[in-house]
Amino acid sequence: MRFSTLSALVAVASAAFSFAAPAPISPASNALEARCLCQDIHSIIVDVTLTITPLVEELTYITSENCTVEILTPIIGEIKVALQGAIEEVSAITEVTVITLLTTVEGVVLTITEVAELVCGLLYLIFAALAAILRVVTSANAAAVTALLCEVVELVATLLQLICNLVGGLLAVLIPLVAEVVLSVIVELDLTAKFAFLGIAWSTVSASATTIYSTSVATITATA
Ligand SMILES: *[C@@H]1O[C@H](CO)[C@@H](O)[C@H](O)[C@H]1NC(C)=O
Numbered sequence: 001m002r003f004s005t006l007s008a009l010v011a012v013a014s015a016a017f018s019f020a021a022p023a024p025i026s027p028a029s030n031a032l033e034a035r036c037l038c039q040d041i042h043s044i045i046v047d048v049t050l051t052i053t054p055l056v057e058e059l060t061y062i063t064s065e066n067c068t069v070e071i072l073t074p075i076i077g078e079i080k081v082a083l084q085g086a087i088e089e090v091s092a093i094t095e096v097t098v099i100t101l102l103t104t105v106e107g108v109v110l111t112i113t114e115v116a117e118l119v120c121g122l123l124y125l126i127f128a129a130l131a132a133i134l135r136v137v138t139s140a141n142a143a144a145v146t147a148l149l150c151e152v153v154e155l156v157a158t159l160l161q162l163i164c165n166l167v168g169g170l171l172a173v174l175i176p177l178v179a180e181v182v183l184s185v186i187v188e189l190d191l192t193a194k195f196a197f198l199g200i201a202w203s204t205v206s207a208s209a210t211t212i213y214s215t216s217v218a219t220i221t222a223t224a
Contacts, residue, residue, distance in 0.1 A: 039093065039101075040100065040101055040102065040103055040105065041090075041093075041101055041102060041163065041166070041167060042102075042110055042115075043104070043105060044086050044089045044090060045086075045118045045119060045122055045163075046118070047086070048082050048083065048086040048122065051085075052079050052082050052083075052126065055075050055082075056079070056125050056126065056128075058075050059072070059075060059129040059130075059132060059133060060128070060129050062133055062136060064138050067133055067137045067138070067145060068141050068145070069145060072145060076148050076149070076151070076152060079126070080151060080152060083152070083159055084155060087155065087159050090162045090163055090166065091162060093166060098167075098168070101167070102115065102167070112167065112169050112173050113173055115163075115170055116173040116174040116177050119160070119163060119170070119174060120174065120177045120178055120179065123178060123179065124179045124181070126156060127181050127182040127185045127186075128179075128181055130149050130153070130189075131184070134149070134188060146189060150189050150191060153185070153186065153191050153194070154191065154194055157194035157195055164197065171198070171199075175198060175200070183200065183202075184205060186202075186205075187202055
């Protein structure tokens with residue numbers, strides 16, 4: 001499986017070139033995070049994606065019976081820790097060159113489109129799970145559960161903005177690739193202000209977004 005190969009490479013490369021000061025490791029961090037002394041955007045995004053995938057899977061099978069703050073809090077808490085770790089890692093990248101930033105541990109230099117695809121994969125993973133929660137949550141639990149989800153989405157906003165600031169030209173390539181569910185959840189949680197940097201016309205989301213974004217994706221795919 002490609003992801004396990006990548007994480008093994010991340011581990012080997014981090015051990016061999018431990019030139020970065022390790023980020024403070026919180027007790028909830030898993031072994032993979034502990035090994036990651038990430039300097040490149042690929043490692044950071046792949047790492048956080050790997051960490052949250054099993055957590056998000058738990059959320060995907062949530063039902064209205066167990067869609068409660070009590071059940072969601074520990075899972076959401078771990079997702080937040082993973083996102084905070086990625087935010088720290090991206091924030092720590094200030095002095096590397098763009099080439100270093102975009103070079104994977106395998107020595108491949110990513111294109112902006114590849115970075116955009118990685119980011120969109122992460123966004124889709126998170127927001128599809130949040131959408132699954134919003135679909136089943138009962139009105140009795142809605143306010144408290146929504147507040148919990150907003151904490152995750154605010155961290156995503158911070159991470160996304162940091163990545164867009166680091167990788168010049170990413171935003172323009174990213175926008176058309178962002179899945180509609182991502183934008184719909186942002187609108188539903190009333191967090192569009194946190195994503196103002198995307199420059200999205202939010203009034204077009206939900207109702208007409210499908211047509212607009214699928215057309216853009218088709219165009220990008222055709223020209224890629
Ligand atoms: C919620 O309940 C469903 C159905 O029993 C189960 O499949 C799922 O794993 C539960 N999720 C959590 C997070 O407890």
